[in-house]
Amino acid sequence: MENYKYTLDKTSKKFICPNCNKKSFVLYIDTETDNYLVDNFGRCDRETNCGYHKAPPKARKYFLIPFLCLKNMSDKVVQLTDINGFKFIIPKSQILEQQENGCWVSEWFLKNSTIFYLGNQSKYLNNDELVLVNTVIKRDKPPDLVPSFHSLELLNEMYFEKPHIDNLTTFLKRHFSQHEVFEVIQKYFITGVGHFWKNSTGFWQIDEKNKIHACKIMLYDESTGKRIKKPYNHINWLHKAFKDSEFKLSQSLFGLHLINEDYEKTIAIVESEKTAIIMSILLPDFIWIATGSKQNLKFELLKPLKKREVVLFPDKGEYSVWFERATELNKVGFKITVSKLIEQTNxxxxxxxxxxxxxx
Structure with a gap:
């Protein structure tokens, strides 16, 4: 098993020494998370008059991994479905304890897996006695920034006051009537953008409360309607065009603002923004929403749809992944079905x- 590495805090902050009661005690920190260790693990700076030093013991570290489902696969392993719908097989020997919605998994196993864990709650256990040795507390840091949002004034300026031609809209006009294109542009606020690439398209991510989470910018071929992927993938974000380093991106599903227009309609979810736009013309009996990427089919983004009837239309080759995620989401109250239409084609x-x- 790996020993977790600590280091003495290199800042000027001192605490009360448990031996000499002077404010001269330097705590150890977790070098991965930059958090203090408690239980008086540290060293007194008064080396001549005190010299107290208590180093952290060799310990095994565990992280709390939240899950949607934890299923026994055998007497030796479990299957964990994380909050994003991904499945992992974990040996029971690497799980310290299980809670209602999470379990403590050893760092040794996590370092050799693809489970994200460094930001999770953690604790340390003595290798020999397997008892709690110390816990982690947060250092004095500024609070996390709240998610950023674009203003309605910005959308109004770019959409109404300073319109640009974009290749995707040009493509749509070749395949649909002027009225159909006008309506779909208004519905999704499709915006020509002058940033990054000429005639690129901006896709506003607006949630069910009309908060604007982001504007994703992509470039399309006006003849084929395909995204430009050579010599590189032409994708960027409006806040990067403004060089807003303090903007904290927190994505929303594309088209989520439409769910309040009709509470009876079924929600149809696809991956591509362009596909949602075009399908809203072809099959208007659904409310069409896009994840923007296959990784965005997850609980946090789908939460506003929990009480609605939802049908997923995965791209060819993604059916099994989306079906598994839908199955896990349905266990926590969603009503999702998955279409095999594209998967059954050639x-x-x-x-x-x-x-x-x-x-x-």
Whole structure:
């Protein structure tokens, strides 16, 4: 097992020494999280008059991993489904204890897995006696920044006052009527953007409370309607165009603001923003929403849809992943079904509903 490495705090902050009662005690810190260790692990700076030094013991570290589901697979392993819907097989020997919505997993195992854990709550256990040795407390730090939002005035300025031509809208006009294109542009606030690339398109991520989380910028080919991916993937964000280093991106589903327009309609979810836009023209009986990426099909982003009927339309090759995530989400109250329409076609991986309906 690995010994966790600590170091004495290199800042000027001192605490009361437990031996000499002078404010000369330097605590050890966790070098990964930059947090203090408690239980008087540290060294007194009064080396001549005191010299007290208590180093952290060799210990095993455990992190609390939240889960949607923890399922016994055998007498030796469990299957953990994390809060984003990803599944992991974990040996029971690496789990210290289980709580209602989380379990403590050893750092040794986590370092050799793909489970994200460094920001999670942790504790240390003596290797020999397996009893709690110390806990972690936060150092004095500024509070985390709250998520940032764009203003309605900015959207109004870019959408209404300073419109730009964009290649995606040009493509839409070649396949649909002027009225259909006008309506869908208004519905999703499709915006021509002059930043990064000429004739690029801005996709505003507006939530169900009309808060603007972000504006994703992408470049399309006006003839094919395909995204430009060579010589690199043409994707960026509006806050980066403004060089706003303090903007804290917190994404929302694209089209989420539409769910309040009709409480009876089923929500249809696809991956691509372009696909959601086009399918809202072709099949208007659904409210079409896009995740923007396959990784965004997760609890935090889908939470506003928990009481609605939802149908997922995964791209070709993604059916099994989206089906597994839907299954886990349904266990916590969602009402999600997954369409096999594209998976049953002869299309190659990555094709979606637009390819199916427009035969692009």
């Amino acid at each position: 299309f190659g991986d990555g094709f979606d509903l637009v390819d199916y309906y427009l035969k692009l």
